[in-house]
Amino acid sequence: MSDKRMDLKSRIDPARLPGHVAIIMDGNGRWAKQRGKPRTFGHHNGVTSVREAAETAAELGIKYLTLYAFSTENWNRPKLETDALMSLLLKTIHKETKTLNKNNIRLNAIGNLQSLPPLTRKMLEKAMNNTAGNDRMTLTLALSYSARWELLDAVKKIGKRIGEGELDADDIDQSVFEASLQTHGMPDPELLIRTSGEYRISNFLLWQIAYSELYFSPKFWPDFRKDDLYEALIDYQNRERRFGKISEQIKAD
Numbered sequence: 095m096s097d098k099r100m101d102l103k104s105r106i107d108p109a110r111l112p113g114h115v116a117i118i119m120d121g122n123g124r125w126a127k128q129r130g131k132p133r134t135f136g137h138h139n140g141v142t143s144v145r146e147a148a149e150t151a152a153e154l155g156i157k158y159l160t161l162y163a164f165s166t167e168n169w170n171r172p173k174l175e176t177d178a179l180m181s182l183l184l185k186t187i188h189k190e191t192k193t194l195n196k197n198n199i200r201l202n203a204i205g206n207l208q209s210l211p212p213l214t215r216k217m218l219e220k221a222m223n224n225t226a227g228n229d230r231m232t233l234t235l236a237l238s239y240s241a242r243w244e245l246l247d248a249v250k251k252i253g254k255r256i257g258e259g260e261l262d263a264d265d266i267d268q269s270v271f272e273a274s275l276q277t278h279g280m281p282d283p284e285l286l287i288r289t290s291g292e293y294r295i296s297n298f299l300l301w302q303i304a305y306s307e308l309y310f311s312p313k314f315w316p317d318f319r320k321d322d323l324y325e326a327l328i329d330y331q332n333r334e335r336r337f338g339k340i341s342e343q344i345k346a347d
């Protein structure tokens with residue numbers, strides 16, 4: 095281990111780790127373009143970063159890692175690219191299931207999974223079943239996901255329950271609403287990271303990030319390494335999360 099890495103890791107307080115880290119993995123296409131290669135080359139190289147982020151988060155003791163891998167809006171990309179992404183997803187899930195089990199990581203997915211190609215969906219479901227007993231960390235892939243889709247889907251589910259007389263509209267509170275979201279049972283992310291120097295949310299977890307700390311890395315996703323995650327966590331730990339209160343109250347708690 096290099097001195098620099100040891101140094102970064104030792105600056106992370108294990109007692110104050112976020113329970114849930116979410117990442118908008120962005121910049122694969124530009125990374126490839128810089129190298130004169132097709133965009134799909136960037137997606138292939140992004141898999142290394144996924145593996146490293148998952149291993150690093152699990153090693154540190156982070157319980158939930160959620161990765162934005164494909165948005166509802168990404169279906170509007172050229173078919174050649176969406177096809178390549180779907181087959182990369184299929185291959186990667188197939189290849190990595192063993193490692194997930196070795197590392198005691200449970201695979202989970204959020205999004206409109208019905209819209210995935212049947213083979214990709216089957217492989218995903220198989221991997222989720224195969225890793226369902228793992229409890230060191232939950233790795234959630236957001237696939238064909240967008241927050242507005244998720245929110246509308248939750249509203250529909252709640253509407254149906256009201257229609258069936260199972261729920262009273264006055265009883266809708268935060269916990270009833272959260273139970274209808276794709277992320278039910280998961281804590282909100284304390285930290286949201288976006289790579290590639292873009293400063294936007296792109297329809298990711300709008301409800302859940304209400305109080306998340308946002309961290310933007312200038313690196314393209316295929317360049318995002320262990321140390322970059324360490325740096326994001328150090329930055330997060332140097333912040334004061336006030337939740338509407340004043341600093342003195344937080345210090346007194």
Ligand code: IPE
Nearest residue numbers: 119120121122123124125163
């Ligand atoms: C992120 O990289 C991966 C997906 C959205 C699937 P991009 O493909 O968006 O790469 P850029 O942002 O065009 O460089």
Ligand code: IPE
Nearest residue numbers: 118119120162163164165296
């Ligand atoms: C967000 O990246 C979606 C994922 C990382 C999967 P995009 O590259 O699609 O976002 P925009 O289009 O730049 O906002």
Ligand code: MG
Nearest residue numbers: 120121122123
């Ligand atoms: Mg992008």
